[in-house]
Amino acid sequence: MAFSFTPGGGRGAHLHVSDFEDVTGKAFDRKITMQLLAYLKPYRREMIWGVFLMFVGSGLALLTPYLIKQAFDVHIATGDAKGLSLIALVTLAAYGLEMATTWQRSLTLQTVGNRILNTMRGELFAHYQRLSMSYFDKHGTGSLISRVLSDVGVINELLSQGLITMLSDIVMLVSIVAVMLVLNARLALLTFSVLPVMVVATVLFGRRARVAYRNTREKVSILTGRLAEDINAMRVVQAFTEEERMGNEFAQINRENRDANVEAAKLASIFTPSIEVLSTLTTGIILWFGGRAVSQDTVTLGVIVAFLSYTSRLFQPILDLSMMYNTWQSAMAGGERILGILAETPDIQDRPDALPLPDTEGHVEFRDVHFRYIEDTPVLQDVSFEILPGETVALVGPTGAGKTTIASLLSRYYDVSEGAILVDGIDTRDIKVAELRQQLGVVPQEPYLFGGTIAYNIAFGKPDATMDEIIAAAEAANAHDFIASLSRGYDTEVQEGATNLSLGQRQLVCLARVILAEPHILILDEATSSVDLRTEGLIQDALEKLMAARSSLVIAHRLATVQRADKILVIDAGRIVERGTHAELLEAEGLYAKLYVSQFIAD
């Protein structure tokens, strides 16, 4: 129950369990710190201004208790009413100035923080657009998302707030200690005797609070995850009449979440009063020893009042500083991850002298192509073939034979390990990646749509397309009829996971998207899952039209497609083992004939 004459201290020292985020790892790494500090560079002036304001503010914060002491000792004690008015005015001015610096400082620093946050997010996102596809395969999308959302936040906290707060805390701590020592060394030392106990208490509490806090976080994320899953699965649960069991399981998880929170609350409920008792103990020491000294005339009443103010300002910096370790630790961990990503150089880059690619005729050649993701594990060996303008080449083979890899190489998602891929006789590595890909139209096996309207999705590859062009493309893709039948037509929002469109409808929209982009070469990974029969017919019809005028590379799963292909390449274990037309290959009675029998005429 510290009492004081200054409102700043009136708030009291306070901590919450949630201040103790659990992290592991190094709290300081010079290299990472330097690299992170570089983000502050553009804001050098703001930072200097912030530090300046911090010093001024700290000075003023130290001054006011002293002014009040003077008021008590000099003016009130001697009955100097005029002097009292003056010093009251000065004190008010000092408060005013102090708050003005606080206001400016926090505005400046938090603005810097927001800017850095904005920059880092943008940088990461832009970098993701350049990183090789293999990077995504390796690291998983979830972790890349959390880099942008949470890691960036902890770094920002350290850079914009943590550093200055730490500096300000240290300055405050040192100067308060110094001022108190100057005012009265004996009383000061007696007061400080409580501080070690407080530090120990905070550290001990911090350790247990971290565990408790981690536990609550874990439990609530388990609870949320389970809830999300169960809400989605409610139909299955009802169909299988498992409501009771699922309800009990949920109650169990719910219970654990409750218990973890109560446990954490228990810790916090012990900690806050303990700190308060300690701070009253300090007050008691000052009053007892100081009071005795006043009656012996070795200390003035004003000193006691000033001491009470100063000590109340002493506790918050100590609590803050004991927290700093955590801030550093999370920032270092986050920084390491983010800088690691930014340092990753994309495998696929334009050569400095990369050529533009004018409209191609659609002549594609794979010349002795070898490819491996990892050294010594060849995925493709000696793949050579040609697609003449307007031809359809079908890739057939068992799962994992390398069909998808061939398609990915043509799009230059990866670079060949040996050999070359040529479009219109130009090595694809000599062409600007963006220009190459604009000439290619990819229809993936799983139709992927973005959030946004259907029109937006169709125009994805050609954002400046007019509504007429979009409708024309949808018509060509046989998608117009179903889109027009939706209540909001082309403005229908695609829901998360595109759940408001059927699989077949999504495929049609994807086709419209490709048609609008007017590619000269088509890469088609045929869907294996079937959609409803009518839509299937629409898709096939649109695909036929699309392929008719273009060179096409098709990963084929359907009989009709192979029968129609100009050339079939049979891929097995990364090699082309057979090639020819459907009829030729059947006659040859090789792998193709076998696949054909097992896949299409098993009964």
Add this chain to the structure above:
Amino acid sequence: MQTILRVLAYVKRYWVAEAFAYLCMLGIAASRLISPKIIERIVDLGIEQGQADMLLNLVLLLLGLTLVTGLFRFGEGFLTESVSQDVSYDMRNEAYAKLQSLSFSYHDRAQTGQLLARITSDIERLRMLTGRGLLRLLDSLVLLVGTTVLLLRMNLSLALVSLAVMPVIFLIMRKYRSTQHPRFRDRQNKMAVLASRLEQNLYGMDVVRGFAQEQKEIERFGKVNKAVYDVSQAIVRLGSTVNPLVVLLASAGSVLVLWLGGRLVINGSLTLGQLVAFNTYVLQLVGPMRRLGFLVTGITEAQASGERVFEILDARSEVEDRPDARPLGHIEGRVAFEDVSFGYLADRPVLESVSFVAEPGQIIALLGPTGSGKTTITNLIPRFYDVTQGAITVDGTDIRDVTLESLRSQIGIVMQETLLFGNTVRENIAFGRPDATQEEIERVARAAAAHEFIIGFPNGYDTEVGERGVTLSGGQRQRIAIARALLLDPRILILDDATSSVDTDTELKIQAALDTLVAGRTTFVIAQRVSTVRNADLILVINRGQLVATGTHRQLIRESGIYAEIYHRQLRQDLSETEVA
């Protein structure tokens, strides 16, 4: 107000603990009102007049009071938190149970994200209200009234002057909260947009690259990023102004006390100790003032949360057991639709006057374009929805007269969208019968052509589904779902597009296994392929919610034009069929 009262009713069960918490709160308030008085005495008697004994006693009294208050604080903090956690625990269980009882039509309309937000964050907000929120509100009021009374009694004019800043602080805080809070929510929403942009970009990375849209995507993300920045800045600007402003106002009050009070001390109408005590009281008012401003708005928000939560709790299920519902005994599996009409919305019929009879053991194939009502028919049999007209009977009993549990436990269903749980393959297959033996599980897995790929996983049946490591293909998931349905050994089996994501080869395997398994069961199949239709005992051709033709393949191919057209134009033409044809 009614909503808030209803929320508070949840506390009733824990009233003993809650009462103790409030007693502790009153104890703390009392000690905060008393301690400045002790300090006043310390200054006046102990220090100014130099009574050493008095000083020691008073200091010890102060310490003792703090210790007792510390205990109160622990009691208050711990008890309110426990009770409020109990309240949220109860609410969540209740909401969960409610969701389980609500029929499909509710879940069709509700969005997962919204339900999730209500059960997690809205209930959390109500918890805060029943816990610390209300306690702090009362605490603040007690302190406010108590302190004001004490100040007025100490010195009327000084009190009136120094209290002048308090209403201003209250108004500022209320305004602050009501302006800032929507911004916080706005930022949260914008962050959600940012997250989903990012997510979609990453999941659709091959599309982005395929269309060379990286630059455009960067621009689009930049816009969202900027929006987050803008709202954050608005928050920062207001936040960094209000806080110092309030502290400044409180300081001004304190300086007023020093100035006016100091003069009173000089002319002898106030003692030094009283001045110090007075100031302590004034500063002690700042906290409650700030909180009150906050809490008033907080209650309005809790009200909105409460309304959202109760909307779930009060939702009425359209499908419920009748009060006199009886369990359905072991059935033969005769399913009859008698003039059934149904619509999700009252004015939009999805099915009109559908009548047919499925004899025990028959295979019924449903055929028709998307949206014609095939899935609706299969959803009506387990009473996921209730018919709007007509009746469905199983073995002659209207399904609305029996308990849902007894009906559904005899029906196995494989839904269009395969949904598996995030645990092991074994647990997924055994979902409807958690006590199934390994042998039984393997038997149905074999029947669903799933056994082979399952034992191919390093952990076999103990492989976690959906977790990192092994992710299942669409076909594999479907086969597990088929096994799951088969394990129930149901009399009625419903396969809605059950083999849509498997390749031909696997489908034939499943088909072969099913042929033996469907024996003795009444099976409804939404047909995709020619072979399914040919094997069916009865084909129902549905178009626009009406049954346009029924019969076997042989009958229909001759008699029904629409069937012939669908058969030739729309069924998947596997090679096996073209060879035969």
